[in-house]
Amino acid sequence: MKRDGPRTGLLGGSFNPAHRGHRAISLAAIAELGLDEVWWLVSPGNPLKPAAGMAPLEARFTSALEQARRAPIRVTAIERELGTRYTADTLRALRRRFPARQFVWLMGADNLAQFDQWRDWRGIARSMPIAVFARPGYYRQATASHAAAWLRRFSATASSLKHSRRWSAPALAYLDHDPDPISATAIRRADPDWASRLSGTGLRDAVTHALICDGETTRR
Numbered sequence: 001m002k003r004d005g006p007r008t009g010l011l012g013g014s015f016n017p018a019h020r021g022h023r024a025i026s027l028a029a030i031a032e033l034g035l036d037e038v039w040w041l042v043s044p045g046n047p048l049k050p051a052a053g054m055a056p057l058e059a060r061f062t063s064a065l066e067q068a069r070r071a072p073i074r075v076t077a078i079e080r081e082l083g084t085r086y087t088a089d090t091l092r093a094l095r096r097r098f099p100a101r102q103f104v105w106l107m108g109a110d111n112l113a114q115f116d117q118w119r120d121w122r123g124i125a126r127s128m129p130i131a132v133f134a135r136p137g138y139y140r141q142a143t144a145s146h147a148a149a150w151l152r153r154f155s156a157t158a159s160s161l162k163h164s165r166r167w168s169a170p171a172l173a174y175l176d177h178d179p180d181p182i183s184a185t186a187i188r189r190a191d192p193d194w195a196s197r198l199s200g201t202g203l204r205d206a207v208t209h210a211l212i213c214d215g216e217t218t219r220r
């Protein structure tokens with residue numbers, strides 16, 4: 001089937017550190033939605049999370065590079081480059097800069113549960129489809145949330161998104177995958193010094209690479 005432009009999943013996160021759960025949901029999104037690639041947006045700082053306990057961006061970025069190896073996943077620190085902190089601003093800038101791409105926002109059920117606390121969350125939902133992954137322990141909170149209730153009338157299936165030529169929004173799809181209980185919190189608890197072992201490599205190159213985007217015409 002012919003499609004209107006390359007399809008890119010966006011996974012924003014603290015990645016403090018990145019882990020196999022991030023990789024698994026990205027690969028599941030690629031398979032289930034027929035994506036060309038997933039971009040990880042390693043956040044300079046989640047507006048709802050305290051800065052205390054947050055490893056430097058370079059270390060989090062490096063952990064993401066390791067987890068994304070040999071997969072169609074592009075690790076970026078694009079919010080640092082754009083100077084954006086709120087997802088609504090980031091997505092507006094990305095859509096302007098990459099007008100030929102179709103984007104889908106990816107997130108775990110824990111984030112859907114508190115999505116209504118995000119700045120302009122309805123604007124985000126109107127700007128691109130959202131695909132949600134189950135996370136053990138979050139099913140009830142996510143499905144009973146204010147955002148899930150608002151989005152219910154815009155329910156979509158992975159298959160309908162995969163097979164449509166051009167996506168419209170709002171659209172909310174719950175994706176099928178084997179839920180994995182792994183979390184960055186558990187990793188930090190088991191290994192509080194994980195960041196000190198990673199030197200910050202490749203941050204600038206990867207950001208630049210993400211913006212050049214394989215020769216695609218972008219608007220600044």
Ligand SMILES: Nc1ncnc2c1ncn2[C@@H]1O[C@H](COP(=O)(O)OP(=O)(O)OP(=O)(O)O)[C@@H](O)[C@H]1O
Nearest residue numbers: 013014015021107108111133135180182183184185
């Ligand atoms: N095991 C997982 N299953 C499904 N989604 C996940 C999983 N781990 C992370 N995600 C999702 O990936 C995105 C980025 O997550 P994040 O970097 O905050 O990892 P985390 O493990 O949730 O971290 P923390 O435990 O510090 O809150 C979020 O949308 C989150 O819901």
Ligand SMILES: O=C(O)c1ccc[n+]([C@@H]2O[C@H](COP(=O)([O-])O)[C@@H](O)[C@H]2O)c1
Nearest residue numbers: 012013014043046048086087088118119
């Ligand atoms: O824009 C907001 O108001 C907002 C509030 C909370 C979280 N986010 C984004 O949600 C993504 C997941 O964050 P985290 O820390 O749960 O990995 C990341 O891209 C954050 O910038 C965005």
